Amino acid sequence: MFRKVVRQSKFRHVFGQPPVKNDQCYEDIRVSCVTWDSTFCAVNPKFLAVIVEASGRCLPGAPLSKVGPVTAGRDWRHIASGSEDCTVMVRRDSGGGPSLALPGGGAGGHTKRVGIVTWHPTARNVLLSAGLHCGPWPAVTTWCSSERGTAEExxxxxxxxxxxxxxxxxxxxxxxxxxxCKDKSVRPIPPPPQEREKAHEGARPMRAIFLADGKVFTTGFSRMSERQLALWDPVVAVEPMALQELDSSNGALLPFYDPDTNVVSSVARWGWVGRGRVVEKTEAGPGTSPHIHFLNTFTSKEPQRGMGSMPKRGLEVSKCEIARFYKLHERKCEPIVMTVPRKSDLFQDDLYPDTAGPEAALEAEEWVSGRDASPILISPRRPTCPANSGPEGQPRNVLSDSRPPCPWYLPPGPPCLRPPPTSPCPVAASLEWETRVGQTGAETGPSLTSP
Structure with a gap:
């Protein structure tokens, strides 16, 4: 009886491709040497920002079309950054507006260096920051900005x-x-009532990310210093739903997740060679558990200092890009494209489902009041890229179809019980907050993020 031995996957032949010429890279960049496993890079469909080795300075947002040597003097957009001076900054220098400094030090902010800043995925102008100090009780703080240019904790x-x-x-x-956390635990917040098990037994750094279905994907090390990938249920975390061991390298794995296709790309930092692995998480069938399937590995001769990932809406869909990374070398930034080989130049509906757009689904006040909403989805297809199939999966006449992609709202999720916010801590600043479309800029510190 014939039995299939090859698993079917539309991403099985994905491959990485570095730039062919050096003039396609961003050169003359001295990447920061801070001893922290961070991406050191933020990118969106318009701009690229990198933390550089300088005293109190960072590379401003450079347009993606400006390859070659990068110089200062560019227009900035919104970008959030954390620094070793315990401050969190949100900058928007384009148009003459000053930067907004969130409270730092004492009861109004962090007392040690800040290395983690991340935007809320659906609420406008909500920012989360975390301190990196090893003292008692590292702080995790959620900030909000108002239309008047003030910040509240x-x-x-x-x-x-x-x-x-x-x-x-x-x-x-x-x-x-x-x-x-360094105590080898992964903590969903709000936390579940039962005790948490250690995610990885190794003493080296680990990472954890939420998946689209609510599961938690982690990267870490075993007791024998073997790198691991694991999938967890955040409610019942007695043992992993799936566990995969990779190798014995010492570089911490930085995961990059595509919620539309369930593809995770893990990148090792400070390895002897630049290496990235692409894995696919599949849903569980009746009576089975979810699986983590290996897709491909991209290896380069030079190690990477950090890595940035382009949002899905900034990819070239006509070239079947499913991911684009910006690899940081010692003196340059190199774009690496992950491509699925397809013969057709039409828009591939199976590779590009609707993805999260740049518009916020909630205002900050709505999120504070307890409301949650799914991201506003848009089609990655550009008007210049003809479609391959219709809404029902039937072949479409590309000569008669000229409708551009349109965003639409998804029904919001049920409200959650959220405790009342703490007393506001206003900060004087005159900053005009706009829709976070194509925002990025730069600032010093061990962490950098752009929405």
Whole structure:
């Protein structure tokens, strides 16, 4: 009896492709040498920002079309950054507006260096920051900005983490976030009632990210210093739903997740060679558990200092790009394209489902009041790229179809019980807040993020 031995997947032949010429890279960049496993890079469909080795300075947002040597003097957009001077900055220098400094030090902010900043996925102008100090009770703080250009501290968590926080990740609609701590635990917040098990037994840094279905994907090390990938249920975390061991390299794995296709790309930082792995998470069938399937590996000769990932709406759909990474070398930034080989130049509906757009689904006041909403989805197809199939999966006449892609709202999720925010901490600033479309800029510190 014939039995299939090859698993079917539309991403099985994905491959990475570096730039052919050096003039396609961003050169003359001295990447920061801060000893922290961070991406050191933020990118959106319009701009690229990199943390550089300088005193109190960072590379401003450079247009993606400006390859070659990068110089200062560009227009900035919104970007959030954390620094070793305990401050969190939100800059928007284009148009003459000054930067907005969130409170730092004492009861109004962080008392140690800030290395984690991340935007809320659906609420406008809501920012989460976390301190990196190893003292008692590292702080996780949620900030909100108003239309008047002031910042308020919404929530502050001081007693949940006994040690260093490695990373923070929001879930799909922003109702939960999870943290990876040096005590080898992954904590969903709000936390479940039962005790948490250690995610990885190794002492090296680990990472945790929320998946689209509510599961938690982690990267870490075993007791024998073998790198691992694991999939967890955040409610019942007695043992992993799936566990895969990779190799014995010492570089921490930085995961990049595509919620539309369930593809995770793990990148090792500070390895002897640049290496990235692409894995696919599949849904569980009746009586089975979810699986993590290996897709492909991209290896380069030079190690990477950091890595940035382009949002889905900035990819070239006509070339079947499913991901684009910006690899940081010692003196340059190199774009690496992950492509699925297809013969047709038409829009591939199976590769590009609707993805999260740049518009916010909620205002900050609505999120504080307890409301949650799914991201506003848009089609990645551009008007210049003809479609391959219709809404029902039937072949479409590309000569008669000229409708551009349109965004639409998804029904919001049920409201959650959220505690009232703490007393506001206003900060004087005159900053005009706009819709976060194509925002990025730069600032010093061990962490950098752009919405």
């Amino acid at each position: 919404l929530y502050r968590l001081d007693s949940l983490h006994p040690d260093l926080i490695y990373n923070v990740s929001w879930n799909r609609n922003g109702s939960l976030f999870c943290t990876a």
